Amino acid sequence: MCALVEVRGLTKVFNGVAAVDNISFDLYEGEILGLIGPNGAGKTTTLQMLLDLTTPTSGEVRIFGKAIAEDRAAILKAVNFSSSYISLPHSLTVRENLSIFARLYGVAKRAGRIRELALSFEIEDILDVPVRRLSSGQITRVCLAKALLNDPLVLFLDEPTASLDPDIADKTRRLLQNIKAERGLAILYTSHNMKEMEEFSDRVVFMDMGRIIAEGRPDGIKERFGGASLEEVFLKIARGQAR
Amino acid sequence: MNLWRVFAYATRHLYLYKRSLPRLMEVFYWPLLDLLLWGFVTVYLGRLQTPVPGFVTFFIGALILWDMLFRSQQGISVSFLEDVWSRNLLNIFVSPMTQAEYIASLLVISVVKLILTSTVMITLAFVLYSYNVFHMGLSLIPLIANLIVMGWSIGIITTALILRFGQEAEVLAWGVALLFQPVSAVFYPVSVLPPPLRAVARFTPSAHVFEGMRSVIASGVFPTGEALWAAGLNAAYLSLAIAFFSWNFRVVKKKGLLVKIGE
Numbered sequence: 001m002c003a004l005v006e007v008r009g010l011t012k013v014f015n016g017v018a019a020v021d022n023i024s025f026d027l028y029e030g031e032i033l034g035l036i037g038p039n040g041a042g043k044t045t046t047l048q049m050l051l052d053l054t055t056p057t058s059g060e061v062r063i064f065g066k067a068i069a070e071d072r073a074a075i076l077k078a079v080n081f082s083s084s085y086i087s088l089p090h091s092l093t094v095r096e097n098l099s100i101f102a103r104l105y106g107v108a109k110r111a112g113r114i115r116e117l118a119l120s121f122e123i124e125d126i127l128d129v130p131v132r133r134l135s136s137g138q139i140t141r142v143c144l145a146k147a148l149l150n151d152p153l154v155l156f157l158d159e160p161t162a163s164l165d166p167d168i169a170d171k172t173r174r175l176l177q178n179i180k181a182e183r184g185l186a187i188l189y190t191s192h193n194m195k196e197m198e199e200f201s202d203r204v205v206f207m208d209m210g211r212i213i214a215e216g217r218p219d220g221i222k223e224r225f226g227g228a229s230l231e232e233v234f235l236k237i238a239r240g241q242a243r
Numbered sequence: 244m245n246l247w248r249v250f251a252y253a254t255r256h257l258y259l260y261k262r263s264l265p266r267l268m269e270v271f272y273w274p275l276l277d278l279l280l281w282g283f284v285t286v287y288l289g290r291l292q293t294p295v296p297g298f299v300t301f302f303i304g305a306l307i308l309w310d311m312l313f314r315s316q317q318g319i320s321v322s323f324l325e326d327v328w329s330r331n332l333l334n335i336f337v338s339p340m341t342q343a344e345y346i347a348s349l350l351v352i353s354v355v356k357l358i359l360t361s362t363v364m365i366t367l368a369f370v371l372y373s374y375n376v377f378h379m380g381l382s383l384i385p386l387i388a389n390l391i392v393m394g395w396s397i398g399i400i401t402t403a404l405i406l407r408f409g410q411e412a413e414v415l416a417w418g419v420a421l422l423f424q425p426v427s428a429v430f431y432p433v434s435v436l437p438p439p440l441r442a443v444a445r446f447t448p449s450a451h452v453f454e455g456m457r458s459v460i461a462s463g464v465f466p467t468g469e470a471l472w473a474a475g476l477n478a479a480y481l482s483l484a485i486a487f488f489s490w491n492f493r494v495v496k497k498k499g500l501l502v503k504i505g506e
Contacts, residue, residue, distance in 0.1 A: 014499060045499065051337045054499040076339045087330040089255060091263040100258075103251030104338045130262060131329075146334065 001028040004154050004186045005050065010059035012045050012210075019045045021210035022059070027154065030184040032176070034191065034201035034218075036230070038238040041207040043190045047156055050188070051081055063154060077105060082147035083158035084140050090132035094123060094142050097131060098149060105150035117145040120175055122168070136163040144172060148179070157189035161196060173200050194231035204230070208237055244347060248340050252348040256322050257355065269321070270356060274310055274364045281306050282372055300460050303374045305429045305453060307364050311387055312427075312449055313420050314360045315394025318353025320401040320416035327410060327504055336501065342492060346485065349402070350395055357391065379456070382465040386452050389473040392481055393448045394420065399484040403491040409504055428453050448473040448480070 005027035012020040020042040027033050035043045048054040050061055052068045061068045063075045088097045095114060102110040118124040121141040131139060140163050147155060155176075161169040173196070179185045191197055197204060198218045206214040206221060214221050218230055227233035235241075260266050285302040326332045335345065368374040377383065401419050405412045426440055427449035433441055444450035451473035458466045495501050 012499070019499075044502075048499065048502050053333065053336060053496065053501050055493070055496045073339045073341050076337060079337075081333070081337045083333070085330070086333050088334065089259060089325065089329045089331050091266070092255065092258045093262075096255075096258045100251055100255045101334065101338065103254070104248050104335075104340055106245075106247065106339070143334075 001030065003027065004029050004064060005188065006060075006062040006065075007046075007050070008060045008062075010046065010049060010061065011057045012042075012049060012054065013057045018210045020049070020056075023205075023207070023210075023212050024059075025205050025212065025215060027186050027188050029153075029186055030180055031202050032180060032187045032189070032200060034189060034197045034204040035207065036190070036192075036194070036197055036204055036234065037207035038234070040209075042210040043207055044158065046207070047081075047158055047188070047190065050156060051079075052076075077150065078153045079156070080105075080147040080150055080152040080154075081156045081158075082140075082143045082160055084136075084143075084160065084162040085158065086143065087139055088131050088142060088146065091130055093128050093130050094118075094134075095127040097142065098146060101146050102149050107149055113149060114145075117148055120148075121145045121172070137165060137168060140164055141168065141172070151183070153183075153185065155185060155187045155189075157187060159191055160189060161191065161193065169196070176200075194229065194234050198230045206233075206237065213237065244341070244343055245339075248344050249348045249351060252335070252340065252345070253351040253355070256325065256352045259325060260356075260359075269317075270359050271363050274314075274360050275367060277306065277310060278303075278364055278367050278371070282368070286372060299372065300374065300378075301457060302430060303368055303372055304376060304379070304456055304460060307361070307368060307376055308386065308390055308452065308456060309424070309427070309429045309449075310364055311357055311361055312390040312394045314357045315353050315391045316398040316401065316420045317394075317416065318356040319349045319395060319398025320405070320419075322349055322352045322356075323402045323405065324413060324416055327405070327413075332504060333502060342489065346399065346488065349398070353395065353398065354391070379459050382455070382459045385465075385470045385474070386455055386459075389448050389452045389470065389477055392477040393423075393452075393473075396477070396480040396484040397423070399481075399488050403484075403488040406495050406504065407491050407500065409500070423447060423449060426450060432457065446476060448476040451476075 003026040008024050010020055010023050011018060037043055045054060049056045052072055063079060066075055068075055098114045099110055102113060107113055118127055121144060123141050123145060126134060126138060144160060161172055164172060176187060201218060203216060204218055204221060205212055214224060222230060222233055225233040225236055227236060282303055285299050289299040326335060365376050368376065397420050401415045404415055426444045426447050428444055433444045433450055433454055436444055451469040455466045455469040458464055
């Protein structure tokens with residue numbers, strides 16, 4: 001397997017405090033990597049540095065073998081991002097929003113691509129509805145559709161299923177797994193849903209206080225920390241009871 | 244620079260104006276109000292047989308031109324704020340759009356908004372006061388171009404400050420241009436200003452534009468010197484504004500503030 005994202009010695013210090021402290025990991029083609037940890041563990045800051053939204057204090061991020069800070073536009077053409085904390089222009093319809101982002105990413109055959117994603121995320125009946133009239137779950141699905149517009153090779157997701165009902169969350173996970181299997185899509189995502197993490201991730205990176213404290217397959221992590229589930233491991237770590 | 248991306252992002256704002264009544268009001272309501280209020284005040288003062296010849300012409304012309312500078316600045320700052328308000332900024336900054344393309348599309352949006360607003364103002368001035376701004380002829384082109392570029396510089400700096408200080412600095416988008424109004428000598432000649440402000444006016448491009456406008460209206464002579472001064476200052480200020488935006492963007496990324504805007 002080929003590493004699409006390489007993180008080496010990544011560190012971010014804010015006002016003398018290390019939010020992310022010398023972390024290194026890889027994200028491989030066709031892999032779903034879960035980034036987990038308690039609040040303040042440094043997950044979101046890590047994601048921001050991977051997307052070049054925050055400049056690292058030291059260390060390096062390479063995507064497709066190139067430094068993100070140096071080859072940003074070319075890399076971001078084949079990368080995308082979605083978060084339950086961002087939205088889209090409220091006055092525009094779903095179709096207008098998707099069409100604008102399709103243009104920004106240089107997507108050919110935009111109308112067909114939008115139709116295809118609308119079917120996958122079950123948003124075809126709201127394509128001509130302004131975003132302000134949508135529920136938060138519908139907005140999350142539209143943002144996920146936006147994140148797949150450019151057929152990315154790497155997808156970063158920040159709590160992607162946080163506002164979705166169990167049915168749509170399950171369908172979304174299946175859809176992402178299918179794309180991963182078909183095209184080798186690599187996904188790095190954060191979530192506080194440990195059950196989802198356990199079932200969905202090929203591998204997890206466990207962070208606490210800015211550091212990676214464990215990395216590996218969910219079963220391996222459970223075994224190492226003596227937990228019956230990732231949730232149990234999470235609670236042990238968050239409460240300082242981990243071995 | 245990828246022009247396709249520049250126009251794609253500009254389209255986002257055109258869609259907004261098609262769908263949002265409050266945004267559409269921004270284009271028509273405020274200019275209309277300005278023109279009605281100050282226009283009638285001007286007509287009234289004109290009837291008092293003011294010793295200033297062509298008083299109404301000076302005043303309404305100045306009102307229309309000042310609004311162009313103001314809309315040009317707002318076209319940038321408010322368009323940026325639209326993305327802050329809709330929590331869309333991160334979607335833009337994680338897309339392949341470069342910083343230069345982003346600024347370029349804000350400039351395009353600003354020009355489109357300006358054309359819409361100015362068309363409304365010019366038409367209304369003609370209908371309500373029989374005032375024809377085009378009587379200034381071709382001189383209008385350099386005058387307007389200088390005001391637009393000055394509006395861009397103020398808009399880019401304002402946007403950079405909002406990026407740096409967050410939504411709390413939003414008020415700058417509405418007020419910063421007005422800060423330049425007294426030294427721009429919009430409704431009176433620069434000679435009226437006290438010496439220290441006259442010195443400031445010398446380095447304010449809009450002051451040269453309005454001096455130029457008065458000269459064209461009063462004597463029909465286009466003051467090339469004023470226009471060149473304004474153009475030179477504008478070239479310097481626009482370069483500084485872009486450099487400031489770039490530097491500030493790096494600082495914002497370093498401090499991790501980009502993701503916090505709008506929180």
